[in-house]
Amino acid sequence: MTSTKTINATLWTKLPAEFHWRGETSAWSAAARPGQYLHSFLEGPSFDRDGNLIVADVPHGRLFRISPDGDWSLALEYDGNPHSAKSMLDGRFAIADYKEGLLAVDVASGVTELLADGVNTEAFRGLSDLCVADNGDIWFTDSGRTSLSDPTGRVFCLRTGGRLELCLDNAPYPNGIALSPNGSDVYVAMTRSNAIWKFSAKSTHIPSPMVGLWVQLSGGLGPDGLAIDAHGRVASAQAQAGRVYIFSSLGDLLATVHTPGGLWTTAVTFSGDGLSLFITEAQNGGIYRADLSAINEEI
Numbered sequence: 364m365t366s367t368k369t370i371n372a373t374l375w376t377k378l379p380a381e382f383h384w385r386g387e388t389s390a391w392s393a394a395a396r397p398g399q400y401l402h403s404f405l406e407g408p409s410f411d412r413d414g415n416l417i418v419a420d421v422p423h424g425r426l427f428r429i430s431p432d433g434d435w436s437l438a439l440e441y442d443g444n445p446h447s448a449k450s451m452l453d454g455r456f457a458i459a460d461y462k463e464g465l466l467a468v469d470v471a472s473g474v475t476e477l478l479a480d481g482v483n484t485e486a487f488r489g490l491s492d493l494c495v496a497d498n499g500d501i502w503f504t505d506s507g508r509t510s511l512s513d514p515t516g517r518v519f520c521l522r523t524g525g526r527l528e529l530c531l532d533n534a535p536y537p538n539g540i541a542l543s544p545n546g547s548d549v550y551v552a553m554t555r556s557n558a559i560w561k562f563s564a565k566s567t568h569i570p571s572p573m574v575g576l577w578v579q580l581s582g583g584l585g586p587d588g589l590a591i592d593a594h595g596r597v598a599s600a601q602a603q604a605g606r607v608y609i610f611s612s613l614g615d616l617l618a619t620v621h622t623p624g625g626l627w628t629t630a631v632t633f634s635g636d637g638l639s640l641f642i643t644e645a646q647n648g649g650i651y652r653a654d655l656s657a658i659n660e661e662i
Contacts, residue, residue, distance in 0.1 A: 378648035407447030539589035588630025
């Protein structure tokens, strides 16, 4: 069995002071971090087709674009709470918005399309994250304020033809979501039960697919954002713990990645070449980079 590595990530870039929010406290901030003033809360990193890193500022309805050199620019600002932005087949970004629902946004023009804001006349409780399959299907989580005392969070899939499917409705704060490299399996971070669940993307038993507890964690608040690389390795940001775990496709712990200087590790994404892992840290508005050479040697 491969020994577990310890990797110390380094601060790659940080939200410039000119982009620190100085307006009123948003409703999202008041509920998620009562009594604290948030100049930002970074989430959902994803690379665009030009190699820029797109990150969301949840409470203030902003998407930032970070160049390969680490320079920041405001890509989009709107009345919403974006948690995650992922590239779609048509070049737009799908956004899981806690306030507005599932959106498609042309970042260049700012044109926004509402893809879904509820199911069966019921509004979403508050979207948390999403991923886009190779065929264009969008998988997303609807956590709201669910937890172990109210395990009614949901997982949906919006098919390319427009059909919205309810896949799970018994989840204790479903958060990060990712697909295996071949698209056959769905991984979901259950933040409030400190676990990662797994089920088949092709299950015929929706809304009650066979679900397994893939990894049980401890410490921190629980897993937040997830990312999977071409080798099936799963990176999981451990919320409020200042670390990220990287697991093999079999669920073995390969590495623990630490983010020195910040505990609010929220989300992760692998670089296109698979050599690095980028981590959003919301406490200080930082983007950390972890060199994966220590575990890439064993592939």
